[in-house]
Amino acid sequence: MSESLTGDPQRLVELRAKIDAIDESVHRLLMQRATVIDTLIEVKGTARNGAAFRPGREASMMHELVARHGGHLPVTAVEHLWREIISTFTALQAPFSVHATPMDGDLMAAVDTARFYFGFSVPLLMEATAQDVVATIEAGGDKLGILPLEGLYPWWQGLRKAQIVCRLPFIEAENRPAGRPAVVIAPPLADPVSPEITCYRVDGLSAMAPVSEDLTILSQAPYGTGLFSALVATREGVDAITARLGHGLDIAPVGGYAPTIPYPNGVQTASTPSAKL
Numbered sequence: 011m012s013e014s015l016t017g018d019p020q021r022l023v024e025l026r027a028k029i030d031a032i033d034e035s036v037h038r039l040l041m042q043r044a045t046v047i048d049t050l051i052e053v054k055g056t057a058r059n060g061a062a063f064r065p066g067r068e069a070s071m072m073h074e075l076v077a078r079h080g081g082h083l084p085v086t087a088v089e090h091l092w093r094e095i096i097s098t099f100t101a102l103q104a105p106f107s108v109h110a111t112p113m114d115g116d117l118m119a120a121v122d123t124a125r126f127y128f129g130f131s132v133p134l135l136m137e138a139t140a141q142d143v144v145a146t147i148e149a150g151g152d153k154l155g156i157l158p159l160e161g162l163y164p165w166w167q168g169l170r171k172a173q174i175v176c177r178l179p180f181i182e183a184e185n186r187p188a189g190r191p192a193v194v195i196a197p198p199l200a201d202p203v204s205p206e207i208t209c210y211r212v213d214g215l216s217a218m219a220p221v222s223e224d225l226t227i228l229s230q231a232p233y234g235t236g237l238f239s240a241l242v243a244t245r246e247g248v249d250a251i252t253a254r255l256g257h258g259l260d261i262a263p264v265g266g267y268a269p270t271i272p273y274p275n276g277v278q279t280a281s282t283p284s285a286k287l
Contacts, residue, residue, distance in 0.1 A: 047099050063196055065175040066203040069268030076271050086186050094129035106152035107133040109143050113158040119190050124156055126188035140165035147172040150197050159191040164231040164239035166211050166264055173265030174209045183273035205266025212240045213260040222254045
């Protein structure tokens with residue numbers, strides 16, 4: 011702390027009072043937002059499954075948040091606060107649960123990811139395997155599943171009604187918290203919007219799928235006898251897949267997501283700069 015602040019107790023009192031006023035303003039705005047949500051529920055209702063999930067709108071709001079962000083506050087801290095707020099208010103509209111499974115055997119990584127993106131107000135249920143998460147979401151209801159893009163089992167082969175709606179982490183940056191690669195799946199949404207990037211299940215590969223510029227290999231795994239399945243993402247459609255991976259494959263769409271956001275300067279840490287008021 012600078013000598014000028016250390017030697018000016020009155021200035022410290024003023025700054026702390028300003029912080030208190032900002033905190034009060036944030037709290038009042040959150041309560042005001044809750045009142046608007048109450049009116050929103052009355053206007054549109056939430057009787058249909060998935061009526062409160064809006065992955066496209068949430069992605070658009072996140073892009074705006076990152077675009078206007080500045081200063082030393084870590085962008086991922088704002089991301090987590092925003093996600094906590096959105097998840098809580100979504101649950102007020104239509105209660106839902108989140109289902110996850112250990113990420114490549116790491117239980118805490120799955121819990122960290124779920125709590126980072128969906129907060130602590132929403133129930134979190136841990137399933138034994140990725141297949142169990144898929145089965146739970148396939149059964150319907152207001153549920154979301156978090157599935158790792160690591161591991162050696164092609165869980166995406168089980169997607170029928172459930173669809174991929176988001177890719178994580180949404181903000182791509184080095185040294186970020188909750189950075190393990192994953193996707194979110196959901197039951198059929200009440201008001202679906204065509205995603206910018208479509209995901210496909212590709213079965214029948216005789217070898218691991220190669221990487222290409224217009225085709226993202228999200229994950230792949232062996233199955234059967236000498237066969238491979240890939241979860242791929244592209245803006246170009248099925249033609250791009252057959253051009254890169256070959257003909258005669260079993261290809262089916264399994265959802266999609268909005269583009270993730272690169273944060274070129276990495277994630278600031280809360281330790282720089284440091285000061286206490």
